Amino acid sequence: MTAVVQAEGLTKYYGRRRGLADLTMEIQPGEVFGYLGPNGAGKTTTIRLLLDVIRPTSGLVRVLGGSPREPAVRARVGYLPGDLVLESRDRALDYLRFLGRVRGGVPSSRIESLADRFDADLSVPMRKLSKGNRQKIGLIQAFMHEPEFVILDEPTMGLDPLVQHEFLALVREVRASGRTVLMSSHVLAEVESVSDRVGIVRGGRLVAVENVAALREKAVRRVELHFDAPVPRADFEGLPGVRDLRVEGAALACTIDGRPDALIKAAARHTVVHLVSAEPDLEEIFLTYYSDEERHDERPADQQEPA
Numbered sequence: 001m002t003a004v005v006q007a008e009g010l011t012k013y014y015g016r017r018r019g020l021a022d023l024t025m026e027i028q029p030g031e032v033f034g035y036l037g038p039n040g041a042g043k044t045t046t047i048r049l050l051l052d053v054i055r056p057t058s059g060l061v062r063v064l065g066g067s068p069r070e071p072a073v074r075a076r077v078g079y080l081p082g083d084l085v086l087e088s089r090d091r092a093l094d095y096l097r098f099l100g101r102v103r104g105g106v107p108s109s110r111i112e113s114l115a116d117r118f119d120a121d122l123s124v125p126m127r128k129l130s131k132g133n134r135q136k137i138g139l140i141q142a143f144m145h146e147p148e149f150v151i152l153d154e155p156t157m158g159l160d161p162l163v164q165h166e167f168l169a170l171v172r173e174v175r176a177s178g179r180t181v182l183m184s185s186h187v188l189a190e191v192e193s194v195s196d197r198v199g200i201v202r203g204g205r206l207v208a209v210e211n212v213a214a215l216r217e218k219a220v221r222r223v224e225l226h227f228d229a230p231v232p233r234a235d236f237e238g239l240p241g242v243r244d245l246r247v248e249g250a251a252l253a254c255t256i257d258g259r260p261d262a263l264i265k266a267a268a269r270h271t272v273v274h275l276v277s278a279e280p281d282l283e284e285i286f287l288t289y290y291s292d293e294e295r296h297d298e299r300p301a302d303q304q305e306p307a
């Protein structure tokens with residue numbers, strides 16, 4: 001199976017300023033890949049390299065098995081830029097129809113159904129659109145020709161929660177049809193629910209790639225159990241993955257590191273009347289990555305902000 005993205009040692013310098021250094025990664029067909037990082041991390045630089053908007057200083061990149069320079073490759077990709085400018089007097093509908101023709105024909109019904117989903121008014125001249133409505137037009141044009149690979153730079157920016165929900169549903173549909181999505185964000189919570197894997201980029205370097213399901217499994221979570229009668233502490237002491245154990249009468253509280261299996265089996269010897277388990281906070285795990293990096297980050301002179 002040909003990878004949708006193959007990057008090897010991909011590097012981009014803007015003069016002496018590092019945009020991206022030595023990126024090696026693959027994205028597989030049918031995958032939703034969340035690309036996360038704080039401002040200035042290198043997300044947009046990566047995306048522009050994938051689309052041949054800019055060219056690498058060194059390294060290799062292949063998209064859908066070909067070079068991003070090939071128009072035939074570009075035609076199979078949908079793209080929402082992070083800095084979308086729509087300043088024309090044209091109505092959004094005319095603009096989208098025009099783009100549809102350029103891309104070899106997109107049925108009006110598909111444009112309209114996407115507009116319905118996102119509650120976008122296509123009759124307004126584009127330069128009069130609010131930021132959020134402009135973002136909706138950007139999303140419609142990225143999806144409307146049903147590309148094999150959709151690249152979205154900060155897609156949720158400016159969207160209200162209902163539209164965000166609809167957008168995530170669309171991403172799930174795209175994945176279900178075997179197509180691939182790469183989306184950048186600086187907020188994990190916005191991409192976590194749909195991403196299969198997330199990559200974290202920081203200071204121009206990819207510092208981690210994680211499988212979201214595995215991350216969830218690894219995450220520490222707080223658990224409370226209430227029994228119908230007092231339970232002996234000894235039944236729960238030393239269980240694999242159980243930490244910070246507190247047993248008071250018929251109530252038990254602890255944190256679970258990894259799988260809760262041992263705790264569940266020990267609890268099953270008693271009568272459990274109530275169970276509380278908080279969803280692990282993945283954001284917290286990611287922040288740990290960031291802060292670890294921070295500690296080791298010795299930025300070269302060209303990465304320092306001017307005095």
Ligand SMILES: Nc1ncnc2c1ncn2[C@@H]1O[C@H](COP(=O)(O)OP(=O)(O)OP(=O)(O)O)[C@@H](O)[C@H]1O
Nearest residue numbers: 014017018019037038039040041042043044045046
């Ligand atoms: N055209 C450019 N000329 C000079 N430096 C640039 C240019 N574009 C980006 N950079 C620098 O490259 C680094 C990476 O920027 P990039 O835009 O890729 O980050 P980002 O992760 O997309 O950030 P944001 O979330 O703010 O959009 C930054 O230090 C930025 O200042």
